[in-house]
Amino acid sequence: MPDPILMCAVCQRPVERWTATEYPAQQARIFTAYCHGEKDTCRLTMWDMVHVRDAIRSGQRVEAVAFAKQALPAAPLPETRSENTGGRGAS
Numbered sequence: 001m002p003d004p005i006l007m008c009a010v011c012q013r014p015v016e017r018w019t020a021t022e023y024p025a026q027q028a029r030i031f032t033a034y035c036h037g038e039k040d041t042c043r044l045t046m047w048d049m050v051h052v053r054d055a056i057r058s059g060q061r062v063e064a065v066a067f068a069k070q071a072l073p074a075a076p077l078p079e080t081r082s083e084n085t086g087g088r089g090a091s
């Protein structure tokens, strides 16, 4: 079974190391990612894995994101960009 590339949401690059453990009873695979001195786990069901396998077979680059919960949220764009032109009608 091909594996997705595990990206670190904090470092913005593939994680340093990861392991995967099969849980046949749960029909799932648990990925444990180790990066920047921390570890994160994510669970993929067999259905997810089938999707990943098909995508990789069709030549797509499949990425899973670890540590997403710890990633700093992107700064919100300022909603009000006041471009006051002085009310000059360009008619």
Ligand SMILES: [Zn+2]
Binding pocket: 008, 009, 010, 011, 012, 015, 035, 036, 067
């Ligand atoms: Zn990292």
